[in-house]
Amino acid sequence: MGVPVLVQHVSASSTRENPLASPFCYYFGLADPARAGNAIVVGFTFRGNPSAAVMDDRGDSYTVAAHYYDSREDRSVGIAAAFGVKANARAISLCFSSDPGGYVQPTATEFANVVGIDGSGSGNSGRGTAISGGRLHPAAPGDLVYQVAASLSLSQSRFIAGAQTDVGWNLLSADLLDGWAAQYAIDTSAIELTPQMTLGRSDGWISAAVLLKSGSTGEVPSGLRVVHLLHENVPYHPQAGGTYRPFPNPLALQFPCSGNLLVSMIGGGNDPQPATVVTDSGHNHWSQAGHTYVESDDTVQAFYADNASCSPDLSLSTLFVGGAGDYTVLLYDVAGAADEPLDTALGGGGDYRAPGAFTMPFVLQPAAAHEIVFAQIMWDYNTGVGLRDGLFDANRFSGENLNGPEPVDENNGWGHFLITSTRPVRFTWQVLQPDTNPIRFWAGMAVAFKGRD
Numbered sequence: 001m002g003v004p005v006l007v008q009h010v011s012a013s014s015t016r017e018n019p020l021a022s023p024f025c026y027y028f029g030l031a032d033p034a035r036a037g038n039a040i041v042v043g044f045t046f047r048g049n050p051s052a053a054v055m056d057d058r059g060d061s062y063t064v065a066a067h068y069y070d071s072r073e074d075r076s077v078g079i080a081a082a083f084g085v086k087a088n089a090r091a092i093s094l095c096f097s098s099d100p101g102g103y104v105q106p107t108a109t110e111f112a113n114v115v116g117i118d119g120s121g122s123g124n125s126g127r128g129t130a131i132s133g134g135r136l137h138p139a140a141p142g143d144l145v146y147q148v149a150a151s152l153s154l155s156q157s158r159f160i161a162g163a164q165t166d167v168g169w170n171l172l173s174a175d176l177l178d179g180w181a182a183q184y185a186i187d188t189s190a191i192e193l194t195p196q197m198t199l200g201r202s203d204g205w206i207s208a209a210v211l212l213k214s215g216s217t218g219e220v221p222s223g224l225r226v227v228h229l230l231h232e233n234v235p236y237h238p239q240a241g242g243t244y245r246p247f248p249n250p251l252a253l254q255f256p257c258s259g260n261l262l263v264s265m266i267g268g269g270n271d272p273q274p275a276t277v278v279t280d281s282g283h284n285h286w287s288q289a290g291h292t293y294v295e296s297d298d299t300v301q302a303f304y305a306d307n308a309s310c311s312p313d314l315s316l317s318t319l320f321v322g323g324a325g326d327y328t329v330l331l332y333d334v335a336g337a338a339d340e341p342l343d344t345a346l347g348g349g350g351d352y353r354a355p356g357a358f359t360m361p362f363v364l365q366p367a368a369a370h371e372i373v374f375a376q377i378m379w380d381y382n383t384g385v386g387l388r389d390g391l392f393d394a395n396r397f398s399g400e401n402l403n404g405p406e407p408v409d410e411n412n413g414w415g416h417f418l419i420t421s422t423r424p425v426r427f428t429w430q431v432l433q434p435d436t437n438p439i440r441f442w443a444g445m446a447v448a449f450k451g452r453d
Helices: none
Strands: 005-011 025-029 039-047 052-056 063-070 075-082 091-096 105-112 114-117 122-132 144-151 170-175 180-186 196-214 225-234 251-254 261-269 275-280 286-288 293-295 298-306 315-320 326-335 337-352 371-379 384-387 413-419 428-431 440-451
Touching: 005 170, 005 180, 025 105, 039 052, 039 091, 039 114, 039 144, 039 196, 052 063, 052 075, 063 122, 063 196, 075 144, 075 196, 091 105, 105 144, 105 170, 105 180, 170 225, 170 251, 180 196, 225 251, 261 275, 261 315, 261 371, 261 440, 275 286, 275 298, 293 337, 293 440, 298 337, 298 371, 298 440, 326 371, 326 413, 337 371, 384 413
Parallel strands: 005 225
Antiparallel strands: 005 105, 025 091, 039 075, 039 105, 052 091, 063 075, 114 196, 122 196, 144 180, 144 196, 170 180, 225 326, 251 315, 261 298, 261 326, 275 315, 286 298, 293 298, 337 440, 371 413, 371 440, 384 428
């Protein structure tokens, strides 16, 4: 029988106070296309108690394995899963029977060697630093245990993985700014267990957990790939989820990782004050890739740590010029990178006045046939929905303000390419309303990293 293996994980940002409009959906996705036969597990939290459903772009069938509602706090949490998914499943929709009223935040994980649900899921809520996901009853040893938890006041200082006997817990993601975390473990016994997690500071919390059966199915890809992707909203203005108070500077983030290349793609607007230095608890050396590209009120930057020393408990610190502006940070954990991975970086800005898709006026020429290329763009108007020939990484929700600012990726564009040749790479961003609303002022960049030979 196969042992469950993590393939990839993504954690998206919270809608915060923003309501959803019909069809009441949050649109997000895995970093890379899924492998046939694997399982996709989706955790989510939201305000209220409407029913939730999960779908993907390959028509896989998702079952809600756990759903818990805390009526006192008017918050829900749940977990859904699909098994034996079709090849290349990637885009995921989390939809509700009615508007949940805010605080919608999902996470998604792909596993190999996971075949079904073992019994009923559990849920729990409380206050303090000790999170308990409720009791689970495995039918046999070898189950995958999956838990999600939300710290209800949003910001949190730290998440600490569980430490129960016979269960080796690993944090999948820990979003300190939105207070949202996920962890998993392989249960080597078949006795009753209660998944646990610890908060860095006392708060109200809500959590759900499930047991998933192990079996031999699917595969783990080799070579260059994204293992963890974390979306972080760093706001100042209320429209983006801020309070007109400067965000903490330096900014503390937590980024569980397991690869050998870490990449931070940073985009800002509304009087941005750029980042200057990135450090982490693993004493990795962070460098800026390319320059800080600025146009009008838009700024993009990229930082990276090569030959990274990773851990499920890695902490990051990013120093900005100041604590104003509305930022989105996408953190990528990459496996299979070369020892000296940086190939090239380029970028620019301008004023684009035509409606429709926008192609950035530069071309990236890869030095090698196997590279990963990250791209991002900040613009003034419209909402990004795609990256032609690439993998679009930005998220959105139905009913968001077309022109922003918004707490979910600021309506702008992030994405990446897994290239297999040295053909030039062009960057064409697709928008939600192609017939109107030119993007106008924009700043964009791309950076390429080499894989191992």
